[in-house]
Amino acid sequence: MKPLQFNDLLISFTSEFLPLWNDKGSSAHEAVGLWRPSMTSDALNPFYALGDIAVGHYRNINHSKIVAVVSDANKVDGTALRAPVDYQLVWHDEGTGARTNFSIWRPLAPEGYVTMGLVCGVGYDKPSRHAVRCVREDLVVTAQVGELIWNDKGSGSANDFSAWSVIPPGASPGEAYLAPGTFLGSDSYAKPSIETYALRLALTAQLSDLPPPPALTGPESPAVDDTTSTLQVCELPWFCVKDPELTAVEQSQSSPTYRLERTDRHLIAGFGHNTEATSQPFMWTATKGELGGHAKALAANTSVDLSKEWPVYPHALELNFSAHLDRDFTHTQRSAKGWSHASPLEIITYVPPNKAVAAYLVHSEYCLVRQDGSQVSGTVSYTNGDHIYMSESSDATPLPDEAPPEVEAPQAEPDLEVTGHDLIDNALTP
Template identity: 80%
Template sequence: MLPSTGAFSMQPLQFNDLLISFTSEFLPLWNDKGSSAQKAVGLWRPSTTSDALSSFYALGDIAVGHYRNINQGKIVAVVSDANKADGTALRPPVDYQRVWHDEGTGAHSNLSIWRPLAPQGYVTMGLVCGVGYDKPSRHAVRCVREDLVVTAQLGELIWNDKGSGCANDLSIWSITAPEAPVGEAYLAPGTFLGHGSYAKPGIEAYSLRLALTTHLSDLPSPPVLTGHEIPSLDENTATLHACELPWFCVKDPELSAVEQLQSSPTYRLERTDRYRLGGFGHNTGQTPQPFMWTASKGELGTNARALAFNTSIDLCKEWPAHPQAFELSFSAQLDRDFTHTQRSAKGWSHSSPLEIIIYVPPKKAVAAYLLHSEYCLLRQDGSQVSATVSYTNGDHVYMSESPDTEPLPQEATPREEAAQAEPDLQVTGHDLIDNALTP
């Protein structure tokens, strides 16, 4: 059993000079019990009093559409400056503007809601509650430098005061992260925004930014034929690439969100590359002879679909596909060089045949290789989430010829420079969208 705690000793996420951590500890502020409002609402303040979060600040208060205790059941982002006191990532608000107060509702306690007024060059991420009708402290929240955030959208209605008896109207709304470009993740702060009307407001909303850290290695060197025998591939020539994913991007089927933070605040999506033999031919005659092989390109199996279903990680487009399944609103998209989708994502939908036609010189042997990649998602303890995904890249065919002849011209593809030589080659796919290689 994992310990019950709302402060996590995880390494903070960092974007430029902004540090992002998380809390599941909250202080109750107000609920509308005693009013006649048609909906329920509870307002809470993220707590950063633990030692692990002593340098972090809330971005705004939290609103939920019920009266239940949210401690250990909800998670929101809190922020700090990587440069501590001398940093410029965060600033306190210069003042507050009152949005609403509950006078006339009959609620058991008084409440006022305020909009922080950000300094120039900074933005407000959420509204803040006052104690009674008093203005909040300037230290209750922080504003974020505008280059560290992106414009977001308002999401669903959380609460309005219809039926409460208050003379002032109020509606409050969640914030939804926009679609992230490749190589980035956008995270909604978990706060709320609102105004003095029941209509959806056109006010500015913002999400936090994060870069998905991807480590791309060089491709393995293509195998080299040393004789006229069918080659065996050396497993040691495999190369590893990896992308680090923050916990909120992964829907772990075996862990709750709080358990993810406690045991695996980051995940690692690994791609292992190695070459697979696509065809081998030995021409024992005295004249060039044609050889033809059929290989498979694209995804082998349907594990990419299973990965997207189990974890919401989609290897070929922006995710999540089902945002309601997540604790936090976010969007993310993997680097296209990492996912082999810089040309086309069609290979992720099905496997298709790839025909390789080649003329082999007399008394020579030629081998054709395709780059094969396997993707696996790992927790911090090394355990695997979902099944391994297999993909064969059909954009390039790597050729190797047995020695003792003059090398033939190589195809103008930078990653094929390591091939020993290339005989005449033609590659055709059975669909017209994927690229074909011709000599």
């Protein structure tokens, strides 16, 4: 699997783990199992864990859970990662009656770096400095404490302890934030106010300019499909997509990235041929916004939302994350209102004498595609009403049985007018 990259940080994933400890033998009210991500495969050399894994049960998590691991894109003198300078003891199980001795430690990061999870010790000894890596501050965002995983109530330990998950903040447009699957710890049972972090990824597509609308060569109405299409692509990491046909582990292996493809073309919204000797107004009514309601189906089936941040159902996905597509890619840089419904758009313009004019809107079709080319969910159709593109016939033709009009000083023509039923959302330009 090709790793994801953000600046000089590489992010990959593992579903293999080494068992470290569980609380069997203690009197704790709830179960807990502690595991360490394994990087023994050649593909994960040299990748590092960001912390150990805590789960609220005793079951084997190998090949059923998946977490992020990291490496430096510059293998020689990279600065994305650093080993911790030391560890601070958070909790040990002395007095619990558990079958084996156990301790939990907080890595202490070098200046300019942050820690993203706790690390387990062998017995009561400090972990190795090579067990985990700290991440440079500009490669992460501040996150939040999530749900309770486990606490030691009833265990008999002299010290209180609770373990918590990590929840990323809402993503900015064009970015995704990922909690790697590590856990936080506190010396009390209340939700802690601990500084914690999530990894950053970019979701910005490289947009290409749409070719100009077809040129009019005469007074005939252009063909409806006589336009050139342009493909825009935004790559999504697998964990952003809820694939109805694959498990999370299968996604990471068979489709580590998904392509959200946007195919743009000019859609004719009106055509007029002025056969009079003076400029004449023409008015057409087009439809803007989404057609068919497939955007809601896409969000429900895959979690991918074209008009706002996702996931729609946070607990339906394997890893805690947030994502937000670039607004230029989704046509929501001005308003997302058009995604919820289609609405009429009125276009008014003045056509010069003896000329033909065609008005075009940009029509986009979105589809989500796996790495093997198969499509996930249905195609979403959206007509952007923010801009009108005009094509005018190049040469004026004299009216039948009339001499060409005398050349006069040109007069200013009224600008193109575009109106709609939701005028506030139609701050449009010619």
